[in-house]
Amino acid sequence: MSRRLYMSAPDVGELEERYVLDAIRSGWIAPLGPDVDAFERSLAELTGRSHAVALSSGTAALHLALLAHGVRPGDTVLTSTMTFAATANAIRYVGAHPYFIDSLEATGNIDPALLEEALTGMADRGERPAALLPVDLLGKVADYPKISALAARFEVSMISDAAESLGASHLGRPAGSFGSAAAISFNGNKIMTTSGGGMLLMDNADVAGRVRYLATQARQPVPHYEHTEVGYNYRLSNILAALGRAQLERLPGMIARRREIRELYRSLFADVAGVEIFGGTTDAEDNFWLTSILVDPTVSGWPASELSEALAADNIESRPLWKPMHLQPVYTHDRALVNGVSQRLFETGITLPSGSVLSDADLDRISVRIRAYLGSK
Numbered sequence: 001m002s003r004r005l006y007m008s009a010p011d012v013g014e015l016e017e018r019y020v021l022d023a024i025r026s027g028w029i030a031p032l033g034p035d036v037d038a039f040e041r042s043l044a045e046l047t048g049r050s051h052a053v054a055l056s057s058g059t060a061a062l063h064l065a066l067l068a069h070g071v072r073p074g075d076t077v078l079t080s081t082m083t084f085a086a087t088a089n090a091i092r093y094v095g096a097h098p099y100f101i102d103s104l105e106a107t108g109n110i111d112p113a114l115l116e117e118a119l120t121g122m123a124d125r126g127e128r129p130a131a132l133l134p135v136d137l138l139g140k141v142a143d144y145p146k147i148s149a150l151a152a153r154f155e156v157s158m159i160s161d162a163a164e165s166l167g168a169s170h171l172g173r174p175a176g177s178f179g180s181a182a183a184i185s186f187n188g189n190k191i192m193t194t195s196g197g198g199m200l201l202m203d204n205a206d207v208a209g210r211v212r213y214l215a216t217q218a219r220q221p222v223p224h225y226e227h228t229e230v231g232y233n234y235r236l237s238n239i240l241a242a243l244g245r246a247q248l249e250r251l252p253g254m255i256a257r258r259r260e261i262r263e264l265y266r267s268l269f270a271d272v273a274g275v276e277i278f279g280g281t282t283d284a285e286d287n288f289w290l291t292s293i294l295v296d297p298t299v300s301g302w303p304a305s306e307l308s309e310a311l312a313a314d315n316i317e318s319r320p321l322w323k324p325m326h327l328q329p330v331y332t333h334d335r336a337l338v339n340g341v342s343q344r345l346f347e348t349g350i351t352l353p354s355g356s357v358l359s360d361a362d363l364d365r366i367s368v369r370i371r372a373y374l375g376s377k
C-alpha cells in the first residue's frame with residue numbers, strides 16, 4: 001500500500017527541531033519559561049491584542065474564556081451549529097446550554113440574520129443569553145461587524161472561536177482580533193501546531209489575569225499553596241511554546257503552500273458540472289486551512305462519498321465536513337435555529353488533503369487519482 005496522505009498532517013522540520021533543542025538545553029523544562037512569554041507576545045502582536053495566554057489546547061482556551069466572562073450553570077450560549085464538537089463541549093463544561101444557529105451558504109459561518117432572530121425571540125420571552133460564541137469555519141472569519149453589532153444591541157459578550165482561522169483576516173483585521181476574547185488552537189491538524197496547544201487572546205488585563213490564574217490551579221499569590229476556588233492545569237509547556245515559535249516564523253509560507261493546493265483543486269474541478277470549491281468565491285482573506293468541495297449528485301451524477309472511496313483505495317484521506325452539532329446525538333435535545341444549510345454542507349461536502357507538508361509528488365498522486373475517477377464517470 002502507498003504511504004498514507006493525510007488531510008492536514010503536521011508540517012514540522014529543522015527549524016522546529018532547533019528551537020525545541022534550544023529550549024531543552026536552556027533548562028526551561030518545568031512547564032513555563034521564556035519561550036512561553038515570547039510566544040504569547042508574538043501572537044498578541046500578530047493579532048493586534050494587548051494580552052495572550054498560552055494554554056494546553058484550544059478547548060481549554062474556550063473553557064477559560066467562558067468562565068472568565070462569567071458564564072454559569074444553566075446559562076445559554078448562542079453558537080454555530082457548523083463546528084467541531086469542542087466548541088459545544090466547552091459550553092457544557094461550565095454547565096451552560098448551547099443554542100445552535102445555522103449557517104450562511106457561502107462560508108458555513110453563523111448566519112447573522114438567524115442569530116438576530118434567535119436573540120429577538122429570547123428577548124421577547126424575557127431571556128438573556130450569557131454569551132455569543134461564533135466560529136470561524138475552516139479558515140474563513142465570521143461576519144463580526146454584524147455579529148458585534150448584535151452583541152452590542154442585546155448587551156451580551158462575544159467570544160470568537162478562531163481555532164481554525166489563525167492567519168486569516170476580515171476587512172483587513174486579523175482573525176483572533178474580534179470579540180472580547182478569541183481562542184486559537186495549535187492541535188496537530190491545524191494551520192500551525194505545537195503538537196497540542198492553544199491560546200486565548202484578549203485586550204482586557206483583568207480577563208487575562210483571571211485566565212492565567214485559573215489555568216495554574218487558581219493559586220493565591222502567597223508562599224504556601226492557598227486556594228479559594230477550583231482551578232485547572234491548562235498552561236502550555238515551554239518546550240511546546242518553542243515549537244510554536246518556529247511554526248509561527250513559517251506561518252506565511254505554510255499559508256502560501258495551502259493556497260497553492262486550493263488552486264490545484266480549483267483547476268482539477270474547474271470543468272466538472274455539479275462540483276464547486278466550498279467558499280471558493282470568498283477566498284481573498286482566507287488562511288486556506290482546508291479545501292473542501294461540494295458535490296451536487298443530481299448534476300454530477302456521483303456523490304462526494306464515491307470520490308472519497310476512490311481516494312481511500314490509494315490510501316489518501318478525505319472526510320465529510322463537520323457534522324452539525326444540532327444533528328449530534330449528544331446535542332439533539334438542545335435548542336437550535338436551523339435553515340438547512342449546515343445539513344446540506346455536511347451531506348454534500350468532502351474535505352481533501354490540504355496540509356502544507358504535502359510534497360509536489362504527493363499532490364501528483366492525488367491529482368492522478370482524482371483525474372482517473374472523474375474520467376471513469
Ligand SMILES: *Cc1c(COP(=O)(O)O)cnc(C)c1O
Nearest residue numbers: 057058059084086163185186187
Ligand atoms: C480544533 C478546534 C477546537 C479545539 O482545539 P483543540 O486545540 O483541539 O482543543 C475548537 N474549535 C474549533 C472550531 C476547532 O476546529
